[in-house]
Amino acid sequence: MAKIIKTAPLENPNFIKPIAITYEVEGHKKLWEAIISHDAVSVLLYNIDRDAFVLVKQFRPPVLNANKKDGYTYELCAGIIDKDLSDKEIAREEVLEECGYDIPLNSISKITSYYTSVGISGALQTLYYAQINDSLMINAGGGLEEENIEVIYLKLKEAKAFMFDESFQKTPGLMLAFYWFFSQNQ
Numbered sequence: 329m330a331k332i333i334k335t336a337p338l339e340n341p342n343f344i345k346p347i348a349i350t351y352e353v354e355g356h357k358k359l360w361e362a363i364i365s366h367d368a369v370s371v372l373l374y375n376i377d378r379d380a381f382v383l384v385k386q387f388r389p390p391v392l393n394a395n396k397k398d399g400y401t402y403e404l405c406a407g408i409i410d411k412d413l414s415d416k417e418i419a420r421e422e423v424l425e426e427c428g429y430d431i432p433l434n435s436i437s438k439i440t441s442y443y444t445s446v447g448i449s450g451a452l453q454t455l456y457y458a459q460i461n462d463s464l465m466i467n468a469g470g471g472l473e474e475e476n477i478e479v480i481y482l483k484l485k486e487a488k489a490f491m492f493d494e495s496f497q498k499t500p501g502l503m504l505a506f507y508w509f510f511s512q513n514q
Contacts, residue, residue: 332393343408344449365445367452369419370406371436372505373427377462380481381509382427383502384469387476391497402480402490402498404455404505419456427479428469429460439508444501455505 338346345364350357373382384403392399407422409415416436423429439455471477482490488510490496491503 330387330389330392330399332389335393361448363449365449365451366408366410367454368406368408368444369415369422369454369456370404370501370505371419371423371456371458372404372439372509373423373429374457374459374484374509375461375481376459378481378483379485380483381487381506382429382460383480383482384426384471385478385480386471395497397497400497402482402496402502404499404502406453406501415454416456419454423458424466424469426469426471426475426477428467429464430466431458431460431464435459439505442501442504453501455501455508457505457509 338344343366347362347364349360349362351360352358374380375382382405384405385400386403387399388401389399391397391401405419405423405426407418407425409418411418413421416433416438419436420431420433423431436456436458439457441452441454443450444453445451469477469479487506491498491506
């Protein structure tokens with residue numbers, strides 16, 4: 329089981345930049361602590377052969393630090409926008425890296441974009457959808473070594489109950505994606 333060894337102030341960060349924002353609202357000067365972070369993409373994958381959503385179960389140290397549970401979250405396949413590629417191309421790369429599916433770019437469709445972590449960063453997340461099948465799987469996925477990702481297949485018939493089962497640590501983007509899917513497929 330994972331455990332937190334220590335926490336310390338962050339020096340020379342790789343992916344975020346802590347900042348102080350001084351602003352004025354209704355004539356009052358205020359200060360807000362925030363971070364500059366990358367925008368991101370996420371992909372709801374539905375495997376028609378397995379009648380299941382393809383999710384990732386990933387270790388997240390901040391979740392472990394915040395709630396003292398195991399730190400594993402159930403999420404959509406996702407990644408930060410840190411390359412000179414289109415958002416859709418980055419989504420495709422993340423699907424291959426994290427879940428092992430080599431999907432055609434034209435099979436990925438945009439659902440919507442929304443802001444995440446609005447109290448701390450306000451990064452933009454673009455949500456995509458792709459219907460896949462087992463013939464597109466070319467490896468086991470699992471992401472990069474430091475990501476600690478497990479590919480999970482959640483049966484469609486179990487997804488609605490899963491959304492509100494608080495014993496599973498999950499992201500709001502995952503729940504939004506499920507809501508979208510079920511609203512499209514009633």
